[in-house]
Amino acid sequence: MQIKISLEYFTQPGETLFMKLGDKKIMEMEYVMEGTWMASFRAPASAKSIVYGFEVRRDGKCLRQEWELHKIDLPTSLRGIKEIIVRDSWHERPAESPFLSKAFTDVIFRRTVSVEQEQKAGNLIFLFLDSQVRSDEVLALAGGGDAFGNWKKFFLMSDASFPYWSLCLDVSEPLEYKFVVLDKETLTPKRWEKGPNYFLAEVPSKGSLLIIRNRPPRFDRVPWRGAGTAIPVFSLRSEDSFGVGEFRDLEKLADWAAQTGQSVLQLLPINDTTMTGTWTDSYPYNANSTFALHPQFLHLPDVGVKADKEYLSLRQELNALQTVDYERVNREKTRLLKAAFKKNGRQVLSSEAYQAFLRENEHWLLPYAAFCVLRDENGTAEFGKWKELSEYNREKVAAFCVARRPEVDFHCYVQYFLDKQLKEAVQYAHFKGVAIKGDLPIGISRTSVDAWQWPKLFNLDSQAGAPPDAFSADGQNWGFPTYNWEEMAKDGYAWWKSRLGKMSEYFDAFRIDHILGFFRIWEIPLGIQSGLLGHFNPALPYSADEIRGRGFDPDSELFVPDPRRKGWFHPRIGSQQTGDYKSLNDVMKQEYNGLYDDFFYRRHNAFWRDTAMKKLPALLDSTKMLACGEDLGMIPDCVPETMQELHILSLEIQRMPKSPEKLFGDPASYPYLSVCATGTHDTSSLRGWWEEDRGLTERFYREMLHGEGEAPLNCDPWICERILVQHLQAPSMLMIVPLQDWTSIDETVRYPGDPQDERINIPANPRHYWRWRMHFTLEDLLSKTAFNDRLGNMIRESGRGI
Incomplete structure (x- = not known):
C-alpha cells in the first residue's frame, strides 16, 4: 500500500523539508509546487497507524522541528485501498495547547459518552484537533448538494480520540462543506464556522483514500474561564479527619467545589517532609523525597486501624484544636500505622495490587524506604553523618533493603496506601468535574533521598536564594542546593521527567514555583548566610582582564569571584554601599554603574531565554499537566516572553x-x-x-x-x-x-x-x-x-x- 503525504510549507533559500517515520527513518521530501512538499513510502496493508513528523534542514543541520509527531489511526478495513493520500500541515506548539492538558481533556471538557460513528468504508477522512469543544457539544460536517442534504443534514464526527475528531465519508462528486458545533442532546446548531466554505474539487480516484488533516475548523468562541479554591491538604478539617487534613477530605472539598460551580482545587506540596520528627518538618517545601507522599495525609480506618474508643477519643481531641499539632498528629498516626502493619502487613504485601505498585515504583520507593530506616536509626536526615551508606550505592542499598526487610516494608506499605487513597480522591474529583492542581517546588532538600541518590545532579556546595530587594535588604537564602543543569541534560533530564511523571499520576495541572529558577537562580556559596555575596547561575561573568581594562580591581569589594571559573567575576549586588565604591571618584562611579546596570539588566536577557528554552520545552512535553508559572517579583523581560511562547499561564x-x-x-x-x-x-x-x-x-x-x-x-x-x-x-x-x-x-x-x-x-x-x-x-x-x-x-x- 502506497502512502503519500503532502505538506504546505514555505521555506527559505537553501532549506529542505525532511520527514521522520517513527523514531528512526528520515527521508527527504520532494518540492512539488507553490510551497507544497511531498513524500511517499510503502506500508503493509495490515498497518493500523502511521506515525511521522516534519523538520527543516539546511546543509544537513536541523533548523526547526515540530512540536510533536503526527499519528493517524487507519480504518479497520482497507480492503480495495491501494493508495492513501494525506494532506497535512506543520505542527507548531498550538495556541490552544493549555486545552490539550489533562485538566481539560480528562476533566473539564471530558467526554463522558463518545459520539459513536458507524464503521463504514469510505474514500475521504477528515481528521483534526479541536480541544475546546465543551462536553455538552459535538462537532459535525454539513455540505451542499443533494447527496449531503443541502446544508440541512449533519454528519456527526467521532470524538473517540478526543481532542482529535474524525469523520469518514464516501464521496463521488466535488464537495462544498463547513463544520458546525451542535448541541449534544438536541443535535441543533450552536455555532457555524466563520469564513468562506471549504471546497473539495478533486474526488479520490478508485482505490484511493484521501485524509484531510490541514483544515482545522474556524470557530468564534467565548474563551472558557473557570474558578477554583487554593488550600493546603493539611488545612482541611472534616468530622472524619485526625487533627490534620487527609486525602479523603479532598472528596468532600470536590463536592463543595462542584456545588458552587468551581473547576479547580489547588494544593500545596504533599510530599513527605519528615526530617527531625519535630514541628519544623511542617514546612511543605522541604521534602525528604520528591516522589514519596506525606504519611500524615492517610485516613487510618481505610488502612485497617480500628475506630475503637481510643481512636475516637484521640480524633475528637485533635480535631478540637484550632491548628495542626504537627508533632502529636504524626506521632500518633505513626504508632497506629505500625500497629496496623503488624496485623495486616503480610496480607497487604502479598496482594496483587501492592505487588503492582512495588514494580512500578521501586526505582524511588526502595531508596526512600531505606533512607527512612537509616534516618531513624542514625537520628538525623543528614546522610553524610550516617555510620553506613552515607554515600548511596545501588547494590548496597538493595542488600540493606533485604537485610532490614520488615522496617523497609513498613514504609513501602504506608506509601502504597497513600498512593491508593490519593488516586481514589482524585478520581472522585474528576467524576465531579473538578481538576486537581499540584505544586512543583523549585528546590530540593540537601538532606533528601534525591540528594543522597543522585548527588551529581545538584550543586551541593551552593545554596539557592534571592537577591536583595525592597522587602529583604540582605536577600534570601533558602538553603536548597542549586541544580547542575549540565549534568541533568546528559540523560535528557530523566530525573525531571520522572518527577513530573509521578506528579501527573495525581495532578491535572501544576504550579511551577519560582519559574525564574529555570532561567537563572541566585546562588550563594555554602557556609555563607547573606544573599549579598551571591551571584546568578548561569551567568556571563566578566574576565579579570576585562575588569582591569575598565579600570577596576577584580579582587575588590565591587566583585565576587565565580566559584566554578577561576579568573572570572560577577559585579557584587548592592556594591554601591561598599567602601570600595564610595572611594571611587565620580567618573569611575559612573563607569562602574554602567557596567553594573548592563550586567544585571541587559547582558543576560537573550542568554537566559536560551537557557530556559533548553529545559522547559522538554519538560513540558513530557507531561500532560496544565503548566502554570509563579512569576511574581522583579523578573527579566525574557521570562514573560518565553512563558507566552510556551503557553504557560x-x-x-x-x-x-x-x-x-x-x-x-x-x-x-x-x-x-x-x-x-x-x-x-x-x-x-x-x-x-x-x-x-x-x-x-x-x-x-x-x-x-x-x-x-x-x-x-x-x-x-x-x-x-x-x-x-x-x-x-x-x-x-x-x-x-x-x-x-x-x-x-x-x-x-x-x-x-x-x-x-x-x-x-x-x-x-x-x-x-x-x-x-x-x-x-x-x-x-x-x-x-x-x-x-x-x-x-x-x-x-x-x-x-x-
Whole structure:
C-alpha cells in the first residue's frame, strides 16, 4: 500500500523539508509546487497507524522541528485501498495547547459518552484537533448538494480520540462543506464556522483514500474561564479527619467545589517532609523525597486501624484544636500505622495490587524506604553523618533493603496506601468535574533521598536564594542546593521527567514555583548566610582582564569571584554601599554603574531565554499537566516572553503588580493565559492585608474600589465581595482564590477571630510553623446552603465555568 503525504510549507533559500517515520527513518521530501512538499513510502496493508513528523534542514543541520509527531489511526478495513493520500500541515506548539492538558481533556471538557460513528468504508477522512469543544457539544460536517442534504443534514464526527475528531465519508462528486458545533442532546446548531466554505474539487480516484488533516475548523468562541479554591491538604478539617487534613477530605472539598460551580482545587506540596520528627518538618517545601507522599495525609480506618474508643477519643481531641499539632498528629498516626502493619502487613504485601505498585515504583520507593530506616536509626536526615551508606550505592542499598526487610516494608506499605487513597480522591474529583492542581517546588532538600541518590545532579556546595530587594535588604537564602543543569541534560533530564511523571499520576495541572529558577537562580556559596555575596547561575561573568581594562580591581569589594571559573567575576549586588565604591571618584562611579546596570539588566536577557528554552520545552512535553508559572517579583523581560511562547499561564496578584510603575494590578487587564488570585499561601488574607497598611488601604479603596470618604477600618463582607467580583470578571483563564477569601464575603461563614490567624506562611520567618486549619468542617461548609448558592451565583454570573 502506497502512502503519500503532502505538506504546505514555505521555506527559505537553501532549506529542505525532511520527514521522520517513527523514531528512526528520515527521508527527504520532494518540492512539488507553490510551497507544497511531498513524500511517499510503502506500508503493509495490515498497518493500523502511521506515525511521522516534519523538520527543516539546511546543509544537513536541523533548523526547526515540530512540536510533536503526527499519528493517524487507519480504518479497520482497507480492503480495495491501494493508495492513501494525506494532506497535512506543520505542527507548531498550538495556541490552544493549555486545552490539550489533562485538566481539560480528562476533566473539564471530558467526554463522558463518545459520539459513536458507524464503521463504514469510505474514500475521504477528515481528521483534526479541536480541544475546546465543551462536553455538552459535538462537532459535525454539513455540505451542499443533494447527496449531503443541502446544508440541512449533519454528519456527526467521532470524538473517540478526543481532542482529535474524525469523520469518514464516501464521496463521488466535488464537495462544498463547513463544520458546525451542535448541541449534544438536541443535535441543533450552536455555532457555524466563520469564513468562506471549504471546497473539495478533486474526488479520490478508485482505490484511493484521501485524509484531510490541514483544515482545522474556524470557530468564534467565548474563551472558557473557570474558578477554583487554593488550600493546603493539611488545612482541611472534616468530622472524619485526625487533627490534620487527609486525602479523603479532598472528596468532600470536590463536592463543595462542584456545588458552587468551581473547576479547580489547588494544593500545596504533599510530599513527605519528615526530617527531625519535630514541628519544623511542617514546612511543605522541604521534602525528604520528591516522589514519596506525606504519611500524615492517610485516613487510618481505610488502612485497617480500628475506630475503637481510643481512636475516637484521640480524633475528637485533635480535631478540637484550632491548628495542626504537627508533632502529636504524626506521632500518633505513626504508632497506629505500625500497629496496623503488624496485623495486616503480610496480607497487604502479598496482594496483587501492592505487588503492582512495588514494580512500578521501586526505582524511588526502595531508596526512600531505606533512607527512612537509616534516618531513624542514625537520628538525623543528614546522610553524610550516617555510620553506613552515607554515600548511596545501588547494590548496597538493595542488600540493606533485604537485610532490614520488615522496617523497609513498613514504609513501602504506608506509601502504597497513600498512593491508593490519593488516586481514589482524585478520581472522585474528576467524576465531579473538578481538576486537581499540584505544586512543583523549585528546590530540593540537601538532606533528601534525591540528594543522597543522585548527588551529581545538584550543586551541593551552593545554596539557592534571592537577591536583595525592597522587602529583604540582605536577600534570601533558602538553603536548597542549586541544580547542575549540565549534568541533568546528559540523560535528557530523566530525573525531571520522572518527577513530573509521578506528579501527573495525581495532578491535572501544576504550579511551577519560582519559574525564574529555570532561567537563572541566585546562588550563594555554602557556609555563607547573606544573599549579598551571591551571584546568578548561569551567568556571563566578566574576565579579570576585562575588569582591569575598565579600570577596576577584580579582587575588590565591587566583585565576587565565580566559584566554578577561576579568573572570572560577577559585579557584587548592592556594591554601591561598599567602601570600595564610595572611594571611587565620580567618573569611575559612573563607569562602574554602567557596567553594573548592563550586567544585571541587559547582558543576560537573550542568554537566559536560551537557557530556559533548553529545559522547559522538554519538560513540558513530557507531561500532560496544565503548566502554570509563579512569576511574581522583579523578573527579566525574557521570562514573560518565553512563558507566552510556551503557553504557560502566569500568576497575577492585584497587590503585587507586574509593572513597577503601578501600585495595584488591574484585574480587567490581566492576560487570558493567567491565573488571577487575591493572594497566595505566602501572603495575608484579604482581610489581613486590609488592616496592615492604612495608607495603602486608603489608596486601594479610592483607586480600585472607587470608594468615597475614609476606607472602613475592617475589610467588611461587601468589600471582600466587590474585590472578588473584580477578579471573577477578569479575562484570566483561571481565578483561584484562597478559601479564607471566598468565605470572607459572608458574616456567618468568615473566620470570627483575628484575620492574621488565617495566614498560612510568613516568608520573612524561616522557622514558621505551617499549621493553619479551616475553622469549620467540610460537612459544615457543604450545609451552608445560602452561602453556597450565593457563591455559585457569583461565579456563574461572571461567566466562569460555562
